Amino acid sequence: MxxxxxxxxxxxxxxxxxxxxxxxxxxxxxxxxxxxxxxYNPALAMPGHHMFDNVYAEPSAYREFLxxxxxxxxxxxxxxxxxxxxxxxxxxxxxxxxxxPMGVEVHMKDAGLQxxxxxxxxxxxxxxxxxxxxxAECYTCHRKDGAVDTTFVQFYPTxxxxxxxxxxxx
Amino acid sequence: MxxxxxxxxxxxxxxxxxxxxxxxxxxxxxxxxxxxxxxYNPALAMPGHHMFDNVYAEPSAYREFLxxxxxxxxxxxxxxxxxxxxxxxxxxxxxxxxxxPMGVEVHMKDAGLQxxxxxxxxxxxxxxxxxxxxxAECYTCHRKDGAVDTTFVQFYPTxxxxxxxxxxxx
Numbered sequence: 356m357x358x359x360x361x362x363x364x365x366x367x368x369x370x371x372x373x374x375x376x377x378x379x380x381x382x383x384x385x386x387x388x389x390x391x392x393x394x395y396n397p398a399l400a401m402p403g404h405h406m407f408d409n410v411y412a413e414p415s416a417y418r419e420f421l422x423x424x425x426x427x428x429x430x431x432x433x434x435x436x437x438x439x440x441x442x443x444x445x446x447x448x449x450x451x452x453x454x455x456p457m458g459v460e461v462h463m464k465d466a467g468l469q470x471x472x473x474x475x476x477x478x479x480x481x482x483x484x485x486x487x488x489x490x491a492e493c494y495t496c497h498r499k500d501g502a503v504d505t506t507f508v509q510f511y512p513t514x515x516x517x518x519x520x521x522x523x524x525x
Numbered sequence: 526m527x528x529x530x531x532x533x534x535x536x537x538x539x540x541x542x543x544x545x546x547x548x549x550x551x552x553x554x555x556x557x558x559x560x561x562x563x564x565y566n567p568a569l570a571m572p573g574h575h576m577f578d579n580v581y582a583e584p585s586a587y588r589e590f591l592x593x594x595x596x597x598x599x600x601x602x603x604x605x606x607x608x609x610x611x612x613x614x615x616x617x618x619x620x621x622x623x624x625x626p627m628g629v630e631v632h633m634k635d636a637g638l639q640x641x642x643x644x645x646x647x648x649x650x651x652x653x654x655x656x657x658x659x660x661a662e663c664y665t666c667h668r669k670d671g672a673v674d675t676t677f678v679q680f681y682p683t684x685x686x687x688x689x690x691x692x693x694x695x
Contacts, residue, residue, distance in 0.1 A: 386556030392619030449562030
């Protein structure tokens with residue numbers, strides 16, 4: 356009989372390597388929001404370059420959030436970056452998304468990680484990503500300003516009312 | 526014994542009324558893309574007003590598209606419009622989505638409808654919507670410029686390569 360590796364094991368962050376597999380199938384997860392050129396630094400914009408940020412959560416984590424106003428352990432939230440462009444087909448104004456992702460990052464909740472959450476950035480080859488070092492800017496900013504449990508629920512229009520109703524948004 | 530109405534009947538567009546129920550749960554469907562202030566008329570923009578368009582397809586229809594490069598009968602695609610804003614929380618540049626939807630429209634494939642597809646626009650009360658008249662602009666534009674079967678797959682970055690590979694994109 357063939358031995359199957361339990362899904363939980365495949366998804367677990369190894370304590371030694373702190374590596375995470377690429378979140379295959381995240382485009383079929385729950386879409387939380389999309390922003391364009393968002394930045395907490397007004398000077399950061401690159402003229403002529405536009406980036407959409409698409410955010411997805413695992414369906415099971417999303418459903419738990421709807422019930423409790425916060426995320427269960429092992430939650431993965433994906434940030435996908437795609438180029439924005441104006442002219443193409445019949446479009447003449449505004450901006451639409453085009454091409455392959457320019458980046459994919461995962462924010463994963465794991466009680467075994469320092470601070471309870473880790474960030475992982477994936478390259479084009481989709482190979483497993485090492486956890487980002489604790490002094491990376493993402494940790495500080497998410498801890499300081501994330502509305503719910505280090506996540507930016509203040510920018511997720513379907514989850515913010517849930518967090519407010521459950522009293523979990525700060 | 527309680528009699529249950531089959532789901533297919535609940536979703537069917539009635540031939541007489543041509544009304545469609547509100548697509549409850551569409552935020553858990555598959556996200557196809559999000560654009561900002563898109564328009565085929567460069568003069569249409571409203572200064573100081575920004576609108577994100579989120580597009581979702583039913584999971585079963587999406588999976589069929591991945592296999593065939595086109596949509597099965599009864600496919601529903603939702604267009605949700607939300608306000609875009611710049612300043613809020615720590616954000617200082619670009620644009621994020623906020624508040625309740627400003628509009629929800631459904632594009633439904635149905636072999637029983639003239640042209641094979643119908644458009645339905647829902648109000649805030651989420652009551653069933655009557656089909657939009659055939660002379661509405663949406664029909665002409667989607668028929669003339671939609672890349673696949675009257676849908677704007679040219680703006681859906683995960684579906685366009687599928688349609689190209691299957692030879693269904695024009």
